[in-house]
Amino acid sequence: MFFFTLSSNFQMYAPLKLSIKSWAEGDRPREKLVNKGRSALSDAELIAILIGSGSRSESAVELSKRILNTIDNKLESLARLGINELKEFSGMGEAKALSIIAALELGRRRSSSIIDSDSMRIKSSNDAYCLFRSELDDLQQEEFWMLLLNRSNVVIKKVQVSRGGLSSTIVDPKVVFKIALSNVATGILLGHNHPSGLVKPSEEDRRLTKRLKEGANLLDLVILDHIIVGANTYFSFADEGLL
Numbered sequence: 354m355f356f357f358t359l360s361s362n363f364q365m366y367a368p369l370k371l372s373i374k375s376w377a378e379g380d381r382p383r384e385k386l387v388n389k390g391r392s393a394l395s396d397a398e399l400i401a402i403l404i405g406s407g408s409r410s411e412s413a414v415e416l417s418k419r420i421l422n423t424i425d426n427k428l429e430s431l432a433r434l435g436i437n438e439l440k441e442f443s444g445m446g447e448a449k450a451l452s453i454i455a456a457l458e459l460g461r462r463r464s465s466s467i468i469d470s471d472s473m474r475i476k477s478s479n480d481a482y483c484l485f486r487s488e489l490d491d492l493q494q495e496e497f498w499m500l501l502l503n504r505s506n507v508v509i510k511k512v513q514v515s516r517g518g519l520s521s522t523i524v525d526p527k528v529v530f531k532i533a534l535s536n537v538a539t540g541i542l543l544g545h546n547h548p549s550g551l552v553k554p555s556e557e558d559r560r561l562t563k564r565l566k567e568g569a570n571l572l573d574l575v576i577l578d579h580i581i582v583g584a585n586t587y588f589s590f591a592d593e594g595l596l
Contacts, residue, residue: 382414396428397421403452408444416444429585432457432491433548461490475506475542478589481580484511485544489582493548495522501533502540502577510536519548524561526568533574541569543579550584554595562590 382398391399400420401413408416420442424430431453439450475481481500488498488511495517501509512532515522522545533541543565545558554562558581566576578591590596 396426400453403456404445404449405452411444416442420445428457429491432461433493435493457491461487473508475500475502475508475577478578478580478587478592481542481544481578482582482587482589484508485546485580485582486587488513489544489546492546494518495546495548497522497524497543497545499529499532499544500542501536501538502542503537504539506540506577509538521557524565526565529565530568530572530574533569534572538574540575540577541565542577544582545580546582552581552583552586552588554579554581554588554590559595562595566596 382394382401385398386394386402394402397414397417400417401407404413404417407413411419420439421431423442424434436447436450436454439445439453440447473480473484475484484500485498489496497514497516498511499514500511503509514529514532515524517523529541543562558579562576562579565579569576576596578589578596580590581588
């Protein structure tokens with residue numbers, strides 16, 4: 354019977370991780386973007402370009418896939434992550450986290466500039482939702498906004514009224530009406546977000562809406578709707594017969 358022993362000079366190594374630079378040129382995200390265009394890249398490949406590099410154990414693309422996998426591959430969920438949350442992923446430093454956050458914010462602002470128009474006529478709750486969504490999507494804190502309209506339901510101005518925490522924000526009716534009157538508005542559309550993504554109105558939401566409606570009636574103003582923005586959906590007080 355023969356026994357074999359390993360020489361002390363022989364060592365077992367795990368396979369080396371191939372960096373993106375060692376990939377075929379057509380598979381590298383940057384080269385792929387140049388040669389095939391942006392639509393040819395997956396979400397993970399686009400994020401990999403943003404963060405620039407991975408680590409010794411995984412490529413930038415693999416790191417991006419790992420992050421996306423934890424949020425069901427939803428970019429709207431990625432946009433909700435803050436700096437510290439992104440830094441919890443191994444291989445993600447502050448600079449990489451900031452690159453992702455900045456890129457997603459630019460995308461949000463571009464979307465806002467496309468649909469946001471002072472001359473837009475509001476014809477439905479969905480029109481109002483689109484304008485509020487451009488400001489309230491992906492926020493980690495609650496904010497309260499309003500759209501001021503003229504008699505033809507054309508938007509005069511979009512105004513932030515207040516900014517709060519994770520579950521609430523304080524709204525002073527006097528501030529709401531002062532802004533509306535100073536802009537010679539006749540109609541008001543209220544809007545705020547629920548960072549949880551759920552759009553069911555709270556009792557406080559209902560009480561505030563009732564107070565604002567009663568106050569508006571005394572000033573010959575009209576509260577046309579109150580929109581609650583959630584995760585890719587909204588709740589309309591007007592559509593539900595609550596105004």
